[in-house]
Amino acid sequence: MRIARVVEAIPPSGIRRFFDIVSQMDDVISLGVGEPDFVTPWRIREAAIYSIERGYTQYTSNWGLLELRREIAHLLDRRYGLEYRAEGEVLVTVGVSEGLDLALRALLNPGDEVLIPEPCYVSYRPTTLLAGGVPVPIRTDASHGFRVRPADLEAAVTPRTRAILLNFPCNPTGATLRRSELEAISRLAERHDLVVVSDEIYAELTYEGRHCSFAALPGMQNRTILLNGFSKAFAMTGWRMAYAAGPADLIAAMTKIHQYTMLSAPIASQYAALEACRSGEQEMELMVADYARRRRLFVDGLNALGLECRLPEGAFYAFPCIRATGLSSEEFAERLLREERVAVVPGTAFGEGGEGHVRCSYAAGMETLREALRRMERFIQGCGSRGAGRRGAVEAPVAVVSAGR
Ligand code: PLP
Numbered sequence: 001m002r003i004a005r006v007v008e009a010i011p012p013s014g015i016r017r018f019f020d021i022v023s024q025m026d027d028v029i030s031l032g033v034g035e036p037d038f039v040t041p042w043r044i045r046e047a048a049i050y051s052i053e054r055g056y057t058q059y060t061s062n063w064g065l066l067e068l069r070r071e072i073a074h075l076l077d078r079r080y081g082l083e084y085r086a087e088g089e090v091l092v093t094v095g096v097s098e099g100l101d102l103a104l105r106a107l108l109n110p111g112d113e114v115l116i117p118e119p120c121y122v123s124y125r126p127t128t129l130l131a132g133g134v135p136v137p138i139r140t141d142a143s144h145g146f147r148v149r150p151a152d153l154e155a156a157v158t159p160r161t162r163a164i165l166l167n168f169p170c171n172p173t174g175a176t177l178r179r180s181e182l183e184a185i186s187r188l189a190e191r192h193d194l195v196v197v198s199d200e201i202y203a204e205l206t207y208e209g210r211h212c213s214f215a216a217l218p219g220m221q222n223r224t225i226l227l228n229g230f231s232k233a234f235a236m237t238g239w240r241m242a243y244a245a246g247p248a249d250l251i252a253a254m255t256k257i258h259q260y261t262m263l264s265a266p267i268a269s270q271y272a273a274l275e276a277c278r279s280g281e282q283e284m285e286l287m288v289a290d291y292a293r294r295r296r297l298f299v300d301g302l303n304a305l306g307l308e309c310r311l312p313e314g315a316f317y318a319f320p321c322i323r324a325t326g327l328s329s330e331e332f333a334e335r336l337l338r339e340e341r342v343a344v345v346p347g348t349a350f351g352e353g354g355e356g357h358v359r360c361s362y363a364a365g366m367e368t369l370r371e372a373l374r375r376m377e378r379f380i381q382g383c384g385s386r387g388a389g390r391r392g393a394v395e396a397p398v399a400v401v402s403a404g405r
Contacts, residue, residue, distance in 0.1 A: 013349070031343060034171055035363060037364050050271070051267065072243050080203070082226075089247070093243060094241075103227065106256075110133075114162065116164075120170070121170075121199070122350060137351055146175040147175050165197045167199040171315055183217060186214070201229055203233075204232070227242065229241055234276045291362070295312065299362075301370075302373070326383075332358055
């Protein structure tokens with residue numbers, strides 16, 4: 001066998017298959033991708049253009065430009081009250097994706113376990129496996145707002161547990177953790193000597209209250225690898241810019257891997273990120289205010305259709321329950337796409353606990369969201385949902401169209 005067993009065993013992303021179908025169809029409203037619909041603010045783009053004009057086309061320090069790390073340290077202080085040293089405690093990474101990979105590879109010995117609340121971002125399991133670890137899913141559910149219960153984490157700890165991988169606000173559920181819950185998790189991390197890898201990429205997209213970083217809790221900075229970046233808050237997905245902040249020994253270990261695999265993050269992107277730190281907050285806040293309006297419109301619309309949906313506290317995803325339609329989440333997503341040309345992602349793409357839900361990104365214009373809701377209404381009426389829809393009709397679900405599967 002030419003392919004390594006660990007790679008062979010990893011299934012392809014459940015999202016990919018839907019994108020492949022979408023790419024062959026016209027007039028599709030895609031609520032499938034986790035990506036801002038905004039273009040990166042002009043000043044940020046301009047900063048990258050100027051850097052190229054000036055001939056800044058070289059590698060940078062492995063850690064990233066020192067000025068950028070300083071600005072990131074200021075940003076973390078300004079927005080979350082965190083104090084990191086730019087030299088030694090901050091590493092510029094190629095997306096949070098790279099930061100996550102580095103963190104897990106730096107932490108895990110073969111067979112070490114990582115507690116991962118699910119449903120979760122699609123790459124957590126594969127990245128853990130590729131780092132030689134064992135993902136231990138901790139189910140979260142709608143009845144508790146998809147917030148992980150600290151007691152469930154505690155019950156899953158074994159002598160092999162090495163880390164907890166948190167993501168709040170959460171992709172795909174939009175749930176975020178309360179301070180009291182974070183504190184309970186911090187106590188158990190302390191008790192069992194665990195490292196917390198905290199993916200806070202949606203921190204700025206928090207609509208209820210203020211985001212509390214895990215590293216800001218008493219005693220936690222020394223056992224937290226904080227991952228954050230520019231993709232979502234500054235509409236910069238294509239620039240691949242992010243950072244890891246943490247205790248010097250862990251960041252040095254991550255930098256060791258980064259220097260051999262990545263060398264450094266792209267320099268033009270680093271200049272763009274520098275500008276984002278310096279002047280991007282105002283535009284970021286405008287974008288967040290826009291997401292907040294879309295969230296209301298879309299979530300109210302889903303509930304009016306009979307697709308029960310909590311108001312997500314953060315990120316830009318709605319995670320409605322589709323059980324009233326009598327369809328599984330895969331069937332719902334596939335039929336909605338084929339019959340009404342609206343792309344959403346089945347909840348099962350994010351773990352088994354996602355069954356009965358679909359993820360819809362509301363990072364789309366208001367009119368697009370209204371049209372998506374109209375199409376979804378037609379779809380629900382068409383499939384004669386049990387108890388769903390304004391009509392409250394009780395009809396048998398239609399047989400599943402399972403083309404291509
Ligand atoms: N973490 C979460 C929770 C995400 O939702 C995403 C992207 O959707 C990422 C990480 C990857 O982010 P980046 O673009 O910084 O690699």
